[in-house]
Structures are given as structure tokens and as C-alpha cells.
Amino acid sequence: MAEQKRVRLQLDIPTDIRNRVKAVAYGRGQSLVELYLEALKSIGDKELNSLIDKEIKERPAKGRPTN
Numbered sequence: 835m836a837e838q839k840r841v842r843l844q845l846d847i848p849t850d851i852r853n854r855v856k857a858v859a860y861g862r863g864q865s866l867v868e869l870y871l872e873a874l875k876s877i878g879d880k881e882l883n884s885l886i887d888k889e890i891k892e893r894p895a896k897g898r899p900t901n
Contacts, residue, residue: 871890
């Protein structure tokens with residue numbers, strides 16, 4: 835399967851909210867992106883949930899690449 839094009843998403847949120855989100859994500863052993871994606875699943879759209887599950891499964895491990 836061909837590599838899918840990646841895009842960046844910026845959120846305009848206050849620093850205190852971002853800091854709390856980082857703390858929650860860290861406490862769950864997730865990255866910020868993983869936490870946001872899991873939150874988007876609460877919308878309840880089956881296709882979106884399927885895409886998010888696939889993305890989370892295929893994401894590289896957190897941290898610096900080992901290569």
C-alpha cells in the first residue's frame with residue numbers, strides 16, 4: 835500500500851490547557867497525538883474510528899528513531 839500523505843494540525847488553545855493535556859497523555863503512556871485521536875473516536879463515526887484505529891496501530895513508537 836502506498837504511503838499516505840501526512841499533514842500537520844495546529845490547535846489554538848491556552849497554555850494551561852495544553853499543559854494539562856500533556857500531563858494526562860503522559861499519565862496514560864500516550865503521546866499528545868494519540869490522546870487527541872482517542873478523543874476524536876468519541877464522536878462515534880464508524881469510518882473515522884476505523885481510520886484512527888489503523889493509524890494508532892501503524893504509528894511508529896514514541897521517541898527518537900533507532901536507525
